[in-house]
Amino acid sequence: MKLPRFLAVFLNWVEGEEVFPVPEQASGPFHSERIKKADPKKKPQTPGRKKDHSKLLSALYSALSVIVCLTVILTLLTTVSWLPRFGGDHNPVENEVYTRYVERELEEAGAVNTVAGMILDYRAFDTLGESNVLFIAVCSVIILLRADRKKDGSLNIPELESTPEEKPDDIIFRCAAMILMPVGLVFGIYVVLNGHLSAGGGFSGGAIIGASMILYVRAFGSEKLDKVFTFSTYKWITFAALITYTLLKTWSFYTGANGLESGIPLGKPGAILSAGLILPLNICVGLVVACTMYAFYSLFSKGGFGNGQ
Amino acid sequence: MTVLEWIRFLIGAALMLGGSFFMITAVIGNFRFRNAPCRMHAAGLGDTLGILLLFVGLLILCGLSVFTLKLIIIVLLLWMTSPVASHMIMRMQIENGFTPDGRKENKKK
Numbered sequence: 001m002k003l004p005r006f007l008a009v010f011l012n013w014v015e016g017e018e019v020f021p022v023p024e025q026a027s028g029p030f031h032s033e034r035i036k037k038a039d040p041k042k043k044p045q046t047p048g049r050k051k052d053h054s055k056l057l058s059a060l061y062s063a064l065s066v067i068v069c070l071t072v073i074l075t076l077l078t079t080v081s082w083l084p085r086f087g088g089d090h091n092p093v094e095n096e097v098y099t100r101y102v103e104r105e106l107e108e109a110g111a112v113n114t115v116a117g118m119i120l121d122y123r124a125f126d127t128l129g130e131s132n133v134l135f136i137a138v139c140s141v142i143i144l145l146r147a148d149r150k151k152d153g154s155l156n157i158p159e160l161e162s163t164p165e166e167k168p169d170d171i172i173f174r175c176a177a178m179i180l181m182p183v184g185l186v187f188g189i190y191v192v193l194n195g196h197l198s199a200g201g202g203f204s205g206g207a208i209i210g211a212s213m214i215l216y217v218r219a220f221g222s223e224k225l226d227k228v229f230t231f232s233t234y235k236w237i238t239f240a241a242l243i244t245y246t247l248l249k250t251w252s253f254y255t256g257a258n259g260l261e262s263g264i265p266l267g268k269p270g271a272i273l274s275a276g277l278i279l280p281l282n283i284c285v286g287l288v289v290a291c292t293m294y295a296f297y298s299l300f301s302k303g304g305f306g307n308g309q
Numbered sequence: 310m311t312v313l314e315w316i317r318f319l320i321g322a323a324l325m326l327g328g329s330f331f332m333i334t335a336v337i338g339n340f341r342f343r344n345a346p347c348r349m350h351a352a353g354l355g356d357t358l359g360i361l362l363l364f365v366g367l368l369i370l371c372g373l374s375v376f377t378l379k380l381i382i383i384v385l386l387l388w389m390t391s392p393v394a395s396h397m398i399m400r401m402q403i404e405n406g407f408t409p410d411g412r413k414e415n416k417k418k
Contacts, residue, residue, distance in 0.1 A: 013341070172393055
């Protein structure tokens with residue numbers, strides 16, 4: 001199959017090939033040193049055997065990629081053609097799970113946002129596992145990357161001590177961070193607290209809060225945050241959030257499975273203090289996610305956070 | 310009344326077409342240019358002027374409502390973040406010894 005000529009020329013041009021001849025005399029700082037494309041005819045001749053080998057390999061690679069792509073496309077298209085038609089008469093309508101979620105979620109979980117009701121009420125232990133995964137990931141990164149300290153408090157790796165922390169003394173960046181950081185923090189808190197009423201929740205809100213903290217540290221240095229956010233702060237925040245989550249949800253599941261009265265009021269749907277346990281669970285997840293994002297950043301950039309132990 | 314609505318639609322559509330033009334320019338520039346500053350220049354153009362034209366077109370098409378405020382806030386946020394990001398990339402380039410056309414400077418000492 002051959003592309004039309006104008007299309008091939010356009011595609012080559014987008015790919016960065018010099019389609020139109022460039023005048024050699026073009027001068028100035030932006031024109032003087034164009035990277036000249038190597039002429040394919042003037043390629044340094046490699047020994048024949050090696051060249052054949054790489055050529056064969058690349059041909060095999062292209063052929064295999066085409067075959068894999070075509071197989072995937074064919075499989076997907078066949079599967080799609082076997083699906084029931086959208087809105088057809090004979091579609092399987094007896095999907096009890098989704099019907100239950102859509103119809104009874106508001107009275108059972110009390111959350112206007114059905115997704116929040118699913119992940120934090122019906123499938124709450126799944127979300128607990130996800131939060132634990134974050135915690136375990138940070139623990140592993142601490143084991144691997146934390147810069148050790150000697151007994152007198154100096155770092156074990158002297159290069160880390162001598163290099164000052166990268167803090168760009170840039171007025172534009174600082175002004176932007178000064179305006180954006182509080183907005184980001186407040187917006188993140190809003191997303192966490194409003195997770196059962198609108199789109200959002202613990203994971204997204206925690207990510208926003210963590211990003212705001214990273215922005216603050218990038219712009220103004222981490223001395224002030226280090227005084228507050230130490231290893232033990234991180235440990236206790238995460239531990240308390242996970243334990244609270246586990247206890248609350250265990251109580252809820254235990255009473256629910258045994259047909260007991262759980263005593264957790266669902267509140268009025270639409271109010272902030274409603275939806276039973278979803279709001280505190282969202283706060284727990286948001287705390288874990290925010291702390292995890294900041295811990296990852298500071299561990300990877302300077303090998304630790306907080307002053308002292 | 311209908312004439313006024315047609316005029317509004319035409320103005321909004323023209324603005325959105327202009328914004329799409331700048332966004333397409335930014336995408337092509339991102340593939341076409343060879344070095345980071347030039348690509349950053351193209352992307353920054355799309356992120357500021359293209360976004361502004363698109364969103365002003367949307368504002369005119371939608372009319373006044375709560376979404377107007379949201380759209381304005383989005384434009385303000387993008388205008389505050391994207392140029393700063395471009396500025397920081399360029400600063401890093403220069404601090405690491407690259408010339409504006411993206412080559413490594415040979416420092417002769």
